[in-house]
Amino acid sequence: MKMKHLLLLAGIAMAAISCDRLLEFEPGDVILAEDAIQDTDDLQRLLVSTYDVLANLYGGRVQIINELRGPNFGAPDNSLDFTAVYNRETTFFTGINGGAYTDFYYAIYRSNVLIENFQFVTDLTATDELRLEAEARFVRAICHWGAVKIYARPYGYTPDNSHPGVPLRLESSQDPLPRAPVGAVYTAIVEDLNFALQNLPATNGVYATQHAARAYLAQIHFLMGDYALAASYASSIIESGDFTLDEDLDRFETDMINTETVFGIVSQPNDFRSSWFRDNLRSDNTSSPQLAFSEDFAFFMSLSGAGDARSQWYTSGTRALCNRFNNKEYFNIPLAHLTLMHLIRAEALAETGLELSTAIADINAIRDRAYGPGNFILPESATAEEIRDAARDEFRKETAGEGHWTDQLLRRGTMGEDILIRDASWDCPGMSLQFSNSENTVDGFVLNEEGGCL
């Protein structure tokens, strides 16, 4: 009888609730990873998300970081993060460098996932697969390049480029990776861009095209000192006839893609991708924007006099504020553009000593626009050195605020020039920003040396 009681009580209790299904819940407002990529559309949307990250990076943030490391910008108004970059004293507690680093690898991870998921999508055509992989590798390449330029010593810092670069992520993995040598990173970048060049479409809306790959290859080979290749890729774009110099000197246009733009960021009224420029540089937003040109840059610009139309890009006074983005709430941002190609080709040819007339024409095309036709033109008799110097002058002016100049100084430093950036040697440790704190959470990752540039 007592045993019956025990059985009865056990039965009552256990029977009341018994169902493992009661423990099955899945998040309702997101998609499970295994369900996320079902068809080509999903792949396309994942691809667009890599551009989305690019837009968050290059909507002014990376450009500002690069300018702050260099000589073009003066001391920030009071932003602690900007000041840390400006003084080249970032630590892994500084938010701006950690945030940008994280974003570079968001895009890289997504690119890798995209490539690895082709096998699970049944409606994917061979054409689409090639195009998607080409775009993914294009994004992966320019993000690796963006990261290695900011967080590592420049290409050429060591003869064999064995100095530590950044983690090279060519497949998705949650395993920690050490820093790959800079040479290996650049090799992978070039491979990705070559693949992209072979497989990207000639036209692709606002997204990457063959010309975009060429434009980046031109820039990258230029920094690597492969001047012939750089000039060759730049020529391909210049000679294509698909792009024309914008006569009004305004490449940052609202609601339209500028005629110079080979590849760029699209900013729309609902997303304000260009807000880093707008919020920190516009002289008409506030009397004291965070950022302004340096005295050194203002002096440099003043040398060419008021006849230079680019003098309108900054204000006079002790703190030269930036006018370049005034009266614009949002605007598209060219990352690779025709002016850049002209100037890269000019300097690259000057470095090689070949086709100097082409180089002179490149410079004069820029000067014609800046000073008016025929003014300040570089004579046909200009030497390679004069062409190079002229190209550098125009490069610094034309790309003011676009974040390219610091890389050029570092390149020249690796080539043996005595480059000082705000009284510090080009290779002072703090020029490489510190990594994100999250890289320091696993034993073995080598962080950058901090400071040493003041």
Add this chain to the structure above:
Amino acid sequence: MRLKSILLLLILSSPLIGFGQTLSGTIVDAQGNPLPSASVIVDGTDGQFAGMDGSFSLSLSKGSHQVSFSFIGYLTQKRSVDIQNTSIEWSIVLEEDAVMIEDVVVVGYGVQRKKEVTGSIVQVSAKQITGIQTPSFEAALQGQAAGVQVSQSSGVAGSASLIRVRGVASVSAAGDPLYVIDGIPITQEYFLRGNSGAFNNNPLASINPNDIESVEILKDAAATGIYGSRGANGVILITTKRGRKGTSFEFSTRAGFGIPATRPNMMDTESYLTLRQEAWENDGGTGYVWLPNLTSSSDDPLTRKEAYLQALQTNTNWVDETTGLGTKGNVNFGVRHGGYRYNLYAGVSQDNNGSYLLGNSYNRSSARVNFDWTPKPWAKVILSSSLSRGQNNRIDAAWSGGLGDAMSNALPYYPVRYLEDQVDANGTVTNEAGEYFLWFDEWGTTKNPVAVRELKQWKNTEDRSINNAQLVLTPLKDLHVKLSGGFDYMHLKEDLFNPGALSITSDLGSANRNANYVLNWNYSATADYLLELDDTQTLNFLVGSEFQRTDNYGYGLFYGQVDGPIFENDSLSDDAANVNRTVNLPSQHSFLSYFGRVNYALKDRYFVQATARVDGSSRFGRESRYGFFPSLSAGWVISDESWFSSRHVNFLKFRTSIGLTGNAALPDYARFGTYSPANNGNTYAGDSILYPIQPENPFLRWETSRTVDASVEMGLWQDRVTLELAGYHKYSTDVLMNVSTPASTGFTNFWDNVGTILNRGVEFSIKSRNLTGDLQWNTDLNIARNYNELINIGNYTPDAVSGGTNDSRVIVGRPVGSFYLVEHSHVDPETGLPVYLDLDGNETYEYSNDIRKYVGDGLPDVIGGMNNTFRYKNWDLSGLATFSIGAKIFDSSAKRQLGVVTGWNMREEKLDRWRQPGDEATYPRLTLDETTYSLPSGFPWWNTSLFIYDASYIRLRNVTLGFTVPLPPGSTMSACRIALNATNLLTITNFPGLDPEVVRDFENAQDRNMSPNVTYLTPPQERAITLSISTTF
């Protein structure tokens, strides 16, 4: 106790014959409060229950009789009476039973005689909870139980305390104990609104302390094992009041005020400007120093001078502008009624708790109905239901503003309002006299704590209803089947209106509403059976199953460019320029559990208990979903042995236990790899995007603690003194951590079972009736020592898990949440520069993150409380002192208040700074340039051990003077007590900051575990004085 009650009922039901005269009187406690329904038994056979006023009346036959008086929680009193021809009237005063070995305590899914309990359980009575003015009931548990660390909440009304039972055993998963009200594990989500305004939601604030009958704190595995899934950090069982025989009414009211327990010592204008000028000159500056929000370093000397002299004309005490007198009022009314086969308790309460932070209050309206019905001898229905609304009139606090601004960016030369019209260079009036003076802090936020308080409209409303229905069936003798269903509903709504007047750039404001709904269902079925093997052996079986499901969802509304609060006028939303609506789909989790318990008792002195619980959690994948949590414990009442004989020791018990408990308090979907929703609304260049959100970890499993516990309980001199000594060893493995992973993986965080944590300690408690008689003096003392160590974190570094912005990290060999900072050595007397110590202990001027190290932790070595109660006739005086020894506090705001001279005001300690060679000063030479201290540019956060302080303290937590009003015979009132209560009258500490006991605002559960004793502009606790009257009639 249950057997005695049954016996008593049987006795009462028998006819009483052969009466002579009457023995009558009242039964009261030491304070004169009647003890309703106390039992009176004559000669072991006759008896009755006292009335609601404690009165009794017995007709006894002539001759001698033995009369015993008893009541739960009080020592039984036996008296002889010789009945002749006259009636006799007695006033019986029962003394509290410190041990209550015959009393019952609430355990998981039942009750047990305390004598039989083999686990570690501490009972806290209603009086201990309601006798003290606290922001929320759980704060009143401080100092009441050994090994239970209760850190009081800040001065913000309605804010939450931090409770840790026997140390910290979790890192990223919630480390709070499980709260169970009348059998229902309740919703205890502290971060429904994140850290909005430097305030965490307090899920316990809506609970009315006056509804609570008792609280049991379960500490070891034997006690918590039956709640295996979530018992790793202890269990707090709350039992609410129920009806009882007769009818009685309870009315109480309280009124008082609160002020800050301490005040920040911020500098006035003259001091601030003097030190700022000195810093400027130390840095090589000439002329007058530039002043934040008036001038900049690039201004010419004349402009700087004029601004300096102008600044001297204003001296605003921003602390005075943000603090004041908080008023408090509380009214409770309750009725207890017991009728034929039913009991009823109903109570309503209104509590208005204004904090000393101007504009801040928490008002709670609540009602409860508890109803018991026994329609058949074999069936009982138990219903419990509460309804409450808590309204928090919000202010910004700490880093968000208010007093936090007064302690940081509100400089004394800033006026509250412009005293005269401001004109620009063109003669245009830019600001009229009387307008608020607004400024930007270093993050670009518009500031002025007075303007913000007066213009910003902000309130949180929490509607809460906790309900439980139980059906108890007794189909067979000694078999009880209980079916229970509970529903805990929480609706938290935050409404905010930021007017345009607080914006420097816009005339219109913005309005937000964020709402969260948490629905928590609980079903359980248990059956217990008492099997009497023979006269000396019993077995008690309990088996059961339980299912709990929680849905958490909500929505958010943002209206831009509106000129009024949407929550008061919905039509305003029609004109809003930007409207953003977000819907948070349900986040759901569930637990499915099967459990059993067997209690074996031999000769009423040997007790063995085994529990087992299998828990399944939806938060884990199929491979690791279920956890098994067994426990085994034993108790031996040595004093009941025939061979035991002592004139001094009347009770001696040894008990021990071992068991496993678990923790699954991690986010609901941490194990899933997830992508953004299909229609997430995010686009680039007009094209929709899809992106990964978090990585998958299908191997997530239960965090498990293995606890070994042993204790000795002793009663001396007939329980005049009782004491307990306990020790425990708790080893937690698979500790859940939300580790920071290398960003190059594409993610920055990842949930994993990584850590191992050790907690071990000893606890001692003693209760002593030092004086008896007219003057009574009782002392309760408890003291506990806990050792906490993080044993292992795999191949991660200390930075893998951090306590938000609090510089606490995971360091192997150190306690959870240790402070990880650069060690400060001293100020160089020659240069005035700070000297640091590198990892090898060598002195260096170089500040570097590479030389961060363990410099202390916030976990105390020893905690405890001592309560002394004196009673003389109708007067009683009690004082509760709590203490904490060995913890360090990181004064995180001091690194700005006492560091580099910036746009923050400074504390007066800063006057002890280096000024010239030879000076031996606490603080280095003043500077406006962080690089002077070798800090990185743009980083004025001087994170050094200089701001690690000893947080040991002893605090006079509570003093109560009470008077029990003598009532005339026949009074309709059966009890009336008036009490004057004061909290936080005195704190003895070496901590130079505001408050050595701090619970700051936290970012998440991990921060709550990792950052005890970090203060960052945290408002100090309040000192409250209240007068209360409580009556029963």
